[in-house]
Amino acid sequence: MADKPPNNDPDGLPPLSYRVVTQDSEKQEALRLVADSIAQQRQTASAAIIFHPLCLAGLLAMCAGTYHQYQHAGYGTVMTMLSGVVIVYLSFVRFYTSGYIQRAESFRWRDFIAGPDGKEDVVIAAVYGTDVIGVVVLRLEGDEVNKKKKGGAQTNRTGRGIIRAWTTKLRYRGKGVGSDLLHLAVQTTIRAFGPDASVEFDPNHPNSTHPLPDMFLRPFKRRQQKAAKALRQALNHQGNPK
Ligand SMILES: CC(C)(COP(=O)(O)OP(=O)(O)OC[C@H]1O[C@@H](n2cnc3c(N)ncnc32)[C@H](O)[C@@H]1OP(=O)(O)O)[C@@H](O)C(=O)NCCC(=O)NCCS
Incomplete structure (x- = not known):
């Protein structure tokens, strides 16, 4: 996926690149970050x-x-x-x-990305050198654009992107990797369904359910608000206000 050019550092640091991963081993590595992020919620x-x-x-x-x-x-x-x-x-x-910890251990990556119609979700990974350091799991719901009018304009723009998981490896957080992944999720959705397509978080994403009463969930609610704001920014950046 050549969505973003690799960040080749002249100091010899490994390049940072973003791509749709297709091999099972890479998907597994990427989805392990999601399981880790569930376990990390314990500290918060x-x-x-x-x-x-x-x-x-x-x-x-x-x-x-x-x-x-x-x-x-x-x-x-x-x-x-x-x-x-x-x-x-x-x-x-x-x-x-x-x-x-129990939730993280029972997270099954293959079941998680299996769509209802047998089609797997799109797994976009941030790769630093050979390490997967971030992932966004995107489900494309609807009819993908494949028809063209005589003039070349696209039709059939019915569909939406659902972000089912979004995670950056702990020590790489706060450096813009997560924003880049959101932008790529938005771009991928727009490429599939056109510029009017909406992109939203799955309300039941793996970081949204908690084995605790509501009174202890304040920090998680703040995070959800931050995530929603980051997604709005990514959509606005693509000229899609949805
Ligand atoms: C959310 C997360 C993916 C952000 O990744 P990141 O690489 O740190 O993101 P960036 O540095 O690009 O920051 C992008 C925006 O993400 C948002 N953000 C930061 N930390 C966040 C968090 N813990 N939860 C939700 N959104 C967060 C902020 O709005 C930030 O923008 P700001 O710098 O203007 O405040 C990362 O914190 C993470 O993996 N958290 C654990 C898993 C999780 O909670 N996922 C969210 C599911 S909705």
């Missing part, structure tokens, strides 16, 4: 629980109760018991967020 979720005002209030109450009970037993005992309370608190958070 843990922080959200640990620092949630209600949980902190609970921790404080437990510490106060422990102090009250052991204050006459000496400084050493009080400190030991308080450390125990904190360890129990953190262990509870660890247990509570283990669902992310």
Whole structure:
């Protein structure tokens, strides 16, 4: 896919390129990033629980109760018991967020990209040297443009692109790789269905479901808003306001 020229660095750094991957081994490597990103959500979720005002209030109450009970037993005992309370608190958070690891482990890349009509989703990867460092999984839904009018104009522009997963490897985030992948997803959709085609996130993408109550999902909601904004920017950049 020659959508974006490789970024050949004169300092001898590996080139960064973007392409549709077709080989199973590459798809597997790319989709592993999606599984990793599900597991990585555990850290965000843990922080959200640990620092949630209600949980902190609970921790404080437990510490106060422990102090009250052991204050006459000496400084050493009080400190030991308080450390125990904190360890129990953190262990509870660890247990509570283990669902992310289970979800990551049960992620089956081949099933994930299998479309309802037997056609696989488009897997666009960012490749740095030989490493896959980012991926966007795009489902093209509708009739692809293949008719032409006499004058050459295209018809049958009914279709939409659904972004089913979008991930950059952790240490390469914040450097523009994700934006490039979104742009390519938009370009690929427009190439298939014409400039009026819409592109949207799958509401049930792998990073959107959480094994936690809603009260702990604030950071994830903020991320979804950022993702929606990034997609709007990619669409506007292509002259497609949808
Ligand atoms: C979302 C993600 C792919 C962005 O990749 P990236 O390479 O860091 O992206 P860029 O550096 O090109 O930043 C592009 C835009 O992505 C958005 N973005 C950044 N981090 C984000 C995050 N964690 N979640 C959603 N959007 C994010 C921002 O709007 C950013 O634009 P800004 O710099 O103007 O704020 C990356 O953070 C990631 O893999 N997150 C984990 C998986 C995930 O949550 N995917 C989103 C599914 S909707």
